[in-house]
Amino acid sequence: MATLSTPTLSLPPASPTVNNDRYFANHPTLLVINECISTKCLKQVHAQMLRSGLFFDPFSASKLITACALSQFSSIDYARQVFDQIPQPNLYTWNILIRAHASSRDPSQSFILFLRMLHECEHFPDKFTFPFLIKAASELQALRVGRVFHGMAIKASLGSDIFVLNSLVHFYGSCGDLDLAYGVFVKILQKDVVSWNSMITAFVQGGCPEEALALFRTMEKEDVKPNDVTMVGVLSACSKKLDLGFGRWVCGYIERNDISVNLTLSNAMLDMYMKCGSIEDAKSLFDKMPERDIFSWTTMLDGYAKLGEYEEARHIFYKMPRQDIAAWNALISAYEQNGKPKEALAIFRELQLRKDAKPDEVTLVCALSASAQLGDMDLGRWIHMYMKKQGIKLNCHLTTSLIDMYAKCGDLEKALEVFHSAERNDVFVWSAMIAGLGMHGCGGAALDLFWKMLEAKVKPNAVTFTNVLCACSHTGLVDEGRAIFDQMEPVHGVVPGDKHYACLVDILGRSGLVGEAVELIKRMPILPTASVWGALLGACRLHGNLEFAEHACSRLLELEPRNHGAYVLLSNIYAKTGSWDRVSGIRKLMRDSGLKKEPGCSSIAVNGIVHEFLAGDNSHPLSREIYSKLDEIAATLKSIGYVPNKSHLLQLVEEEDIQEHALSLHSEKLAIAFGLISMVPSQPIRVVKNLRVCGDCHTVAKLISRVYNREIFLRDCYRFHHFRGGHCSCMDYW
Structure with a gap:
């Protein structure tokens, strides 16, 4: 659950920046704007300004636009209508509307306004214009567009402006390009706290918590006083590292340095405690919090659920002042991800009956996954029909989940129908369909789909290759499996991991090439994991190879001493070769160790x-x-x-x-x-x-x-x- 808030950007103040005539600044009508508490009130002021001619004064019009676009009751559509009536909007007014659109549901409108501004406004964009445009690019993760604005800012001699540079650090971090973000950061000569916060946030969101904490220490050395946003970023880094010790130190640091603790920071501390597994600290903080929001309650619920304390999680759930869909999702996903699909679906059905909240994408993905685990085709179909009736558009997440559900419930044709009807297929959709074909023994079709994926210019990832190699294993496509494995790094840039080596060992072992599988393990550039030795042991069971089986079992048990499956497989191999005394020895060893095979x-x-x-x-x-x-x-x-x-x-x-x-x-x-x-x-x-x-x-x-x-x-x-x-x-x- 995300707790990392976006660092405060150095955005322009609400006061005018390019208003040359403030003759009407103290006009009674304009003073009323500040007292408005609704759009209706603003419309009345607007009408009065039109009747008096005040609306056609650029400064006066800009005051009205600001209230329409940025107040708590703002209406961006109304603001746009007002803006279109202004004969000659000043630069400040353009900036205000660009700013409003940058934070709206459709940030791309900021770009369209900017193009209009270049043609219609007599002033060139200033140091306030570009941060808003870059913010819109951040929201859309539009790397190329943002880089164009970066270049334009440099050409406008704004390349060293702190507002622009801070927004660029945040932008490149949001787009996942940490090198560019850090490159901009180090060029800021006079870094303020926003500069540091933006880079710390970028490191945390980019999966580099160590770098974020190192930057925090550097910030301290340079005597830059951190604020609450800094500490949210640092706590999020602790959460990602699961570093409870340092997280506790950070909480103490906040208290020692009198850093203002608001609800967002309290929630970050709460989230850190829960993710690091300290229920006691989290509960103590939660009980002391003077203010709690839905995020506070959901964090506690999610934490208990993920730690397997389902009764406490449900207790929290039913005590919540209001159960929004995030709370329902936390409970449903916790059950689903911990191998309790029946319980997950029971909560899903309760949600349907209670009608407290409407299922969203996360709910449906979890419910489909639970249906897939159980092989419950009827429920899976019902969820699919529910999405159609509700007019829920299939994105890649839902498409992937539907394909996975239909494939795991046995309806391969329906899975293919969903795949082919999707408007856009990303790498996960392709990978899911390849997995479904492989699971059903259609190795040739899985390979054909893999080649079509490459033709469609979709770059395969590690999951794709695991699925393709599994498909080869299930259908005995040894040569094809070898060839794909050999192409992973040199052709596709995906370094083989332990799962890929385990798949190749399985491909070779199943086909009877146990010796070649052993040689592959010896040549591995990474240490063989339990999955690799397990694949070899499974091959030995199929072909009764006792010599390699004992070695594989020994190495597997070194890594996972409580792996009951290893004992059972070796016992089966002994039985197959008539070594009954060894079978008895294995069974005695399991009894003495308190190990039991998972019941079928x-x-x-x-x-x-x-x-x-x-x-x-x-x-x-x-x-x-x-x-x-x-x-x-x-x-x-x-x-x-x-x-x-x-x-x-x-x-x-x-x-x-x-x-x-x-x-x-x-x-x-x-x-x-x-x-x-x-x-x-x-x-x-x-x-x-x-x-x-x-x-x-x-x-x-x-x-x-x-x-x-x-x-x-x-x-x-x-x-x-x-x-x-x-x-x-x-x-x-x-």
Whole structure:
């Protein structure tokens, strides 16, 4: 949650700057302007000025424009209408209207006004004009336009003006060009506190908190007295660094130096405490705050939620004086991002029922993500229809979320439809669609889309390459995967990270090139991470390579001693090679260490309700019917020659202490059986499993799809399996 306020820019004062005739400065009508408290009142003054002819005095007109454009009840449309009636607006009046537009919803209007000014005004832009134009460029992050204004200011001999330079530091920082921002900053000969604040803010917003804190120390050495804006920037740097110790020192510094603590600064301290994990400090400050706004409450709510203290978060939520959409979003996103999609969607439904606030883009992105996690296609479709009915225009964030939701819920065609209908696709939209194709085993189509992305001049990022390489892994495209990996840095300027190496190890290992995968790990320019060793261990499990498996498992456990999956994979490899004494040793080691394999869990959404099953689960209200259906399935499949692959029992290490250890009780089989008895034949059965589907369940799903003539979509933690007519989309390569 952002707390960093924009540093106060050195903008012109409200007094006139180019008014040559102030004869009417004390005219009673003009004095009334300062007393106006509404647009209606201003319109009455405007009418009086027109009747008396006062309106046609440039100074008098500028006073009216200032009130119309910059007062608390300002109306920029009305100000523009008044401005268009002035025969010869002076420079001050042009500046006021440019300033108002720079802070409006459409800052680009400032540029249009400026072009008019160059043609219609007898005066050239001054040191007050350019800061407003540069501010508008900052709002729009229009780097090229802002650089043009920079050049014009230099040509106008304003290149050393403090107002202009401070606005340029802020502008370049807002556009993410820290080098240019710092280049302007160091050229300011007489730096004021705004200069320092602008550069500190630029460093923090640009992801360089260390540099921001270093600049603060330099500021102190040069005896520049910081203000509240400075301290907001410094506290935000502490938040980004998660440096609670220095954050506490900063809070003490504020008190020792009598820096005025307003609500914005209090909120920055509160945010720092929460992000650095000190609930006690945050609660103490929150309780002492003389004034709180919605941001204060939301910071506390968000902090509790992200730390997993959901009950306290909900307590804060229901105590809030008013629950705006930011508060709802904080609660929904906390659940969604911490693997609690059901709880996230329950809050989303409560929002719909309460109607206290209207869902915004963040709400919908979180709800779509939660739907994707659960594989709840019905809710995902409903959210999509809601957006259409509300006239919500799809931006890249929503488009990406919709593609991700449809792909993860098994409707690849709908995901492609959303992708192709989007007005504009950024790198994240392309990457999401590539991921969806790869997840569904359409490696060739994923590669084709990647080439089209390059043709469209969209620069791939690290996520794109992870998704492309995963697509190659899922479909055994070894040569293509190697080629894309080799092109990452020299051709596209993306340095391969640990995820990319893990993908390539997986590509090689899955195809049986385990030795080549090991050699790749040895040549890595970065230290292999747990994901790299995990990929190698998974390949060893597929191909029964005990020698490399033991080495990979050892290295993986050095990095993650509590990784139960590593023990389970090694145990499975031992079992596959008949090393039963070693299997027993692994199981004993896990028991002694208190480690348990994550239990298999499968979910299926039916009529808007998500049903979850664990292996051997009998807690469902329809358990009797489900097990009866499983008996029927077993008998039917046996009659056509199916023989259970009992070797897969060895994978269920964590279930040795319970009776329900049989293959027929795997969670995905329970979910499929429930789907068969609960859904009409025309409905596809969509199941989501938290672990990799075992080989026996994969075989059974293929047979069920043929014998019962049903489409089954099974998403495990690696990919999608689409079963139809006795075949799977993965072609048995997973």
